[in-house]
Amino acid sequence: MVKNRNEIDEKYTWDLSTVFATDEAWEAELAEIMTALDEAKAFEGTLSESGQALLAVTDAQLALMRRIEKLYVYASMKNDQDTREAKYQEFQAKATSAYAKFSQVFAFFEPELLEISDETYAQFVKAAPGLEAYAHYFEKLFQNRPHVLSKSEEAILAAASEVLSAGSETFSILNNADLEFPNVKNEKGEEVQLSHGNYITIVESKDREVRKGAYEAMYATYKQFQHVFAKTLQTTVKTHNLNATLRHYASAREAALARNFVPEAVYDTLVSAVNKHLPLLHRYIKLRKEVLGLDDLKMYDMYTSLAETDVAYTYEEALVKSEEALAILGEDYLNRVKTAFKNRWIDVHENAGKRSGAYSGGSYDTNAFMLLNWQDTLNNLYTLVHETGHSMHSSYTRENQPYVYGDYSIFLAEIASTTNENILTEHLLNEVEDDATRFAILNNYLDGFRGTIFRQTQFAEFEQAIHLADQKGEVLTSEYLNSLYADLNEKYYGLAKEDNPQIQYEWARIPHFYYDFYVFQYSTGFAAATALAEKIVNGTQEDKDKYISYLSAGSSDYPINVMQKAGVDMTKEDYLNDAFKVFERRLDELEALVSKLKE
Structure with missing residues (x-):
């Protein structure tokens, strides 16, 4: 039976008293913030009066956001630890309302800022040298000038936002609430409703x-x-394309990537490199077919493990193994990991009402907490080092950057976590002695690579194709989408679409196609992490130092520049080719192991 929260040993729970000592302290801070937001309304219309005025408004805005983020972290994590508690449901709702009020109060900030000319801004900086601390922050905002509309046009788009999001919201409701799946049999022969x-x-x-x-x-x-799903997706794609047109972008993809200042070359380079290396995926599919002993491998055979051995770790064993693997990153990094493990940054075990899954969270002024739902499996060991990677990224960033640059873009986020996973794989392969465990580790890595770099790039190709098709006037009917997806799937997996007719409908269940060119970042992040892990494990101290510099950079520079300084140029194919070399090396080893085990 799943335990209640009060039955979990305290040492396995996160210590949120380091955020707010008591609920009463949280409520007092909320009241002060709401008063401060009311007072901040007076800033509207003053931002462009002088350099001192711009500095004062910017300082006030960021200071309030910093407080609200801390407020939200406490409320949301208290709610996540037991979602049944009405008190913390209410706390989270109040914190969300504080965010909404902040957005309303400071809605003037960007439009007023962008009305300041470059010449006037330069004069402001001379008059108020404190603005120099925000140079990169303002630089990014000023780059939006060509894509910001008049106040009246922006107001119309804001008012229409709920209507324009109807496709995505309809998909979500249908997919998550209204769709009912039939009963199927599980491994025990029991009938269960599919979900x-x-x-x-x-x-x-x-x-x-x-x-x-x-x-x-x-x-x-x-x-x-x-x-119905074709209509919801078509509506969303049309919204993306309309938004790009109205904001003077050449395409929806350009508009989406511009938010993180990522050049489109990164996207195209990814797709090109993955397509060149599809023969490696076909080799892995062939090996999977051989190990499973099948003459007619189908798409539903893609997810079952090839390993016969279940590799298990208790939580305590996983802590030790994680520290052993991550020690390669240096004493300072390891000490931070040990602090997180010992000082109750982690909420470990499942309890009734607890949010499912895993994440790393926190704000600039809190610990980089982690939520787990621990099971004694190899996958959970990888989840621990993955979330630890996120938390160490946050820890280094917050310690080395001021608040304005104390976070990092989604484009960079998955690199730190996946680098840890790759380091763990290297460590486990170096120490494992029996073939069965080695087989399981290699299989786990290759499946992860297939499911991230190959699969997410397939999604990225599909997403780009449907946006271009709509831009050219093609109607995104279900027949069109089915045909396009089936052809792409056949290209990637080398399995005839005629033999796998069901896969043509997979596009209909992928929520990421509603996220506006999000999925490619999983692939680029995994590939960059693979390349970085190789440098860390087999390179020099300089490679490790560069990696720590990446962790410390936050948003103080553009994501592409941050990665270049770390030793990975994501506008070129080299980092992708390096990742595929690792995949091929481990595929070679698994193929050799399969041959050995047959003897």
């Missing part, structure tokens, strides 16, 4: 009939509603 939550577990089954049943039931449901 988003249990689908992956069932399709990973060692029993082929079980995974086939779940797979066919899942896509039969999406086939039934394919026309």
Whole structure:
């Protein structure tokens, strides 16, 4: 039975008293913030009066946001530890309202700032040298000038935002609330209702009939509603393209990547490099077919583990293993890891009502907390080092950057976490002695690489294709989307679309296609992390120092520049080719191990 929160040993829970000592202290801070927000309304219309005025408004805005973020962290994490508690549901709602009020109060900031000419801004900096601390922050905002509309036009778009998000919201409601899946049989032969939550577990089954049943039931449901999903996706794509046109971008992709100042060359380079290396994926598919002993490998055979051995770690064993692996990053990094592990930064075990999954969170003025739902598995060991990577990134950034640059873009976020995973893989492979465990580790790595770099790039190709098609006047019917997706899937996996008819409907269940060119960052992040881990494990002290500099950079520079300083140029193919070399090396080893185990 799942324990209640009060039955969990305190040492396995995060210590949120380091954020606010008591709930009463949180409530007092909320009251002070709401008063401060009311007082901040007086700033509107004053920003362009002088350099001192610009500095005062900017200081006030960032100071209030810093306080609100800390307020929200406490409320949201208290709620996550047991989502059934009405008190913390209310706390989170109040913190969200504080965010909303902040946005309303400071809605004037960017429009007023962008009305300041370059010449006037230069005069302001001379008159108020304190503005120099915000140079990069303002530089990024000023780059939006060509894409910011008049106040009246911006007001119209803001008013229409709820209508324009209808496609995405309709998809979410249909997919998460209204869609009902049929009953299927699990490994025990029991009938269970298929759901988003249990689908992956069932399709990973060692029993082929079980995974086939779940797979066919899942896509039969999406086939039934394919026309509705085509309409929700088409509506979202049209919204992205309309927004790009109105804001004077050449395409929706350019508009989306501009938010993180990422050149489109990064996207195109990724797709080109992955396509060149598809023969490696085909080799892995062939090996999977051989190990499973199948003449007719299907898409529903992609997710079951090839390993016969289940590698298990207790939480305490995982802490030790993580410290051993991450020690390669140096004494300072390891000491930070030990601090996180010992000082209750982590909420470890599942309890009734606790939020599912795992994450790293916190704000500039808190610890970089981690939420887990621990199980004694190899995957959970990887989850621990993954979230630790995020937390160390946050720790270094917050210690080395002022608040204005004390966070990092999504484009950079997954690199730190996945670098840790790659370092762990190297460590485990170096110390493992038996072939069965080695097989399981290699299989885990290759499946992760396939599911991230290959699969997410396939998604990225599809996303770009449908936006371009709409831009050219193509109607995104279900027939069009099915055909496009089936062709792409056949290209990537080398499995005939005629033999895998259900996969043509997969596009209908992927929420990321509504996120506006988000998915490619999973692939670039994984590839960059693979290249960085190779440098850390096999390179010089300078490579490690550069990596720590990346962790410390926050948003003080553009993401592409941060990565170049770390030794990875993401506008070129080199880092991707380096990642594929690692994949090929480990594929070679798994192929050799399969041959050895057959003897």
